[in-house]
Amino acid sequence: MQLSLVEENYLKTIYHLAEHSDSDISTTAISEELDTKPASVTDMLRKLSDKDVINYQKYRGVQVSDKGKKLALQIIRKHRLWEVFLVQKLGFNWYEVHEVAEQLEHIKSPLLIKRLDNFLGKPTVDPHGDPIPDENGEYKEVPLCALSELETGNEGNVIKVPDSDPSLLRHLDKIKMKLGSKILVKDKVEFDDTVLIQIDDRNEIYISGKIASTIMCSSI
Amino acid sequence: MQLSLVEENYLKTIYHLAEHSDSDISTTAISEELDTKPASVTDMLRKLSDKDVINYQKYRGVQVSDKGKKLALQIIRKHRLWEVFLVQKLGFNWYEVHEVAEQLEHIKSPLLIKRLDNFLGKPTVDPHGDPIPDENGEYKEVPLCALSELETGNEGNVIKVPDSDPSLLRHLDKIKMKLGSKILVKDKVEFDDTVLIQIDDRNEIYISGKIASTIMCSSI
DNA sequence: AAATATATTTAGAGTCATCTAAAAAAGTTA
DNA sequence: TAACTTTTTTAGATGACTCTAAATATATTT
Known part of the structure; x- marks a missing residue:
């Protein structure tokens, strides 16, 4: 199963919103984050639910499923590895990397990420201090x-x-x-x-x- | 003016076909190269012509305009720089890089390319010996x-x-x-x-x- | 040049992701 | 709880890119 670029962005957004909240994520919250209309979000939630990456019930908000979490963490892993690359190898400032990494995170090549990770010395945090999940999506939580x-x-x-x-x-x-x-x-x-x-x-x-x-x- | 990913792929394909031919490029040739139907190509040719990146007249085939050549060469520049990166820095084989570079070439960030170019030591050829155009789209032709x-x-x-x-x-x-x-x-x-x-x-x-x-x- | 074959374009439709406007459900207040 | 507000969903439409089938233009053959 493959997600489109747009689906990946929805999933990542929902994942991040869920990180900072213990209740279900609302349609409106997602639409604000992605700068779209709630109606568009509803459409996409049905699609993501069909693909089993979120748990969704009409009017009840969403949670990210286990499958969705794995996928989201791989996207986040890619985003943060690219940020490390941009700062450590190309000399970017930490305020210049987010937007470019938003594009790079969608490149599809497991081999590329594996080799990039090695090239960077398997870093555990990105330039903003965010943890980088490993190939299995795991990372250490620091209080x-x-x-x-x-x-x-x-x-x-x-x-x-x-x-x-x-x-x-x-x-x-x-x-x-x-x-x-x-x-x-x-x-x-x-x-x-x-x-x-x-x-x-x-x-x-x-x-x-x-x-x-x-x-x-x-x-x- | 910005081209979509799909438009970029059409332009690049037409550019490459034109490189190896001195006559106009046919709808069919493009459709075969991109694995689409001629009817889809015709639609896109109208769009690219509206954007002035190709010169197109119905039933007469296309040429890449000067504007189109500049854009195409920038895409090609990105493709080939990324190939150098993959081989020289990440240890890819020369037969592994093309597909990944096809994705990376669409990343939009002039700063990134400038810094990548520096990081790689301003290479002039990619791992297959193809010349890398400079920021102005220029490169040396070798007989x-x-x-x-x-x-x-x-x-x-x-x-x-x-x-x-x-x-x-x-x-x-x-x-x-x-x-x-x-x-x-x-x-x-x-x-x-x-x-x-x-x-x-x-x-x-x-x-x-x-x-x-x-x-x-x-x-x- | 007429007949035939091939290439190209047009017309109409489908998918994906989006929108607006209206309807329906849930939440809040009196 | 009834009335009102807010949120969410549905219905129907749009734009980008694709397709098939049919129409039209160009090229080739006789």
Whole structure:
């Protein structure tokens, strides 16, 4: 069984939405994520359900099936391996890779991925800190907490940042925040959740609550 | 102006057919090459003509326009750069790369190609000896002659072999014929054009006229 | 040049993925 | 629970690319 490029994108989107939610995924949520109309999503859900990659009941939302999870993880694996390639071998910045990897992830050649993986030294995380599933779709889950959750006076290391927003990633470059950076929370502003932090023992800097909530740290 | 994946494949096919012919390209020739029906080709020719990448007049066949040539050469450039990547960096054999490169050539990112080109050391030929056009679509033409054209007693070096037939390329591997190999023509069989050759001063070996006509040599 | 054969185009239809508008179901509020 | 709002689905249409069958143009043969 083969999925079309469009089907792959739907599946991946549903998988990612399901990752960050424990309830069923709604038609509207998918349509917003993919910038399509809910009616189009309904059509596609029937198709994906026929192919057994999702469990779908009218009006009840969807879950990704076991079969769908395997497929989704292979697409994600490809996406993240290509991102590593772009950054480590071609010198891309971490804010330049997402869009290109969105195209490269659909290339169909198991041999290519196997050899790319070897060429890259079997990396386990992509340039944004996201784990790379192995050939069986497995990867290690690391317990993380958002920077915004750290208490004043506490420290953490940056483990993962959002991958798809170039403007945020450029900002992180500007303030020299990288994967692995040590973050010390110096103060929190209750009014709007602004956080005052120190990155790698350098100058103090304010970041918005919105940014702070997207930076994932090791919880020590 | 952007071409769809399907349009790109039509354009590339027409370009390649035109390379090996000085007359206009027929609807049937295109349909055979792309394994579609002539009626489908006619539809597409109207579309490509509207986009000014070909010159088309009903019943008269097509030529690739200047605009079309530029686009085609960029696709070919991408195809051949990816082939170099697959062979030189990922360890693919020359008979394994064509199909994957057919997919990779459609990835849209000028930055990617620029950086890939640099990463590979700005190669000028692909693993089958085909020239790689530069960013402006230019490349050096080398005068070549088919092995089948060499006279008995003459020598040549292998410069270019067909790229898309794995079974032929596997056979060349078997008889240890590589790009650059020195070929000495020892005998020719008039009956069916079989050629007896010596490759790099090793044992003599017979190759069919069909194979001999696809191996392109430097004419010394 | 007429007859025949071949190549090409047109007409009409099917599939895939999308849309809009309307209908139906589910959820919320009074 | 009845009325209203929101979400989801259905119905019908569109655009891109393909097909078959029929019509038309070109090429070849006699």
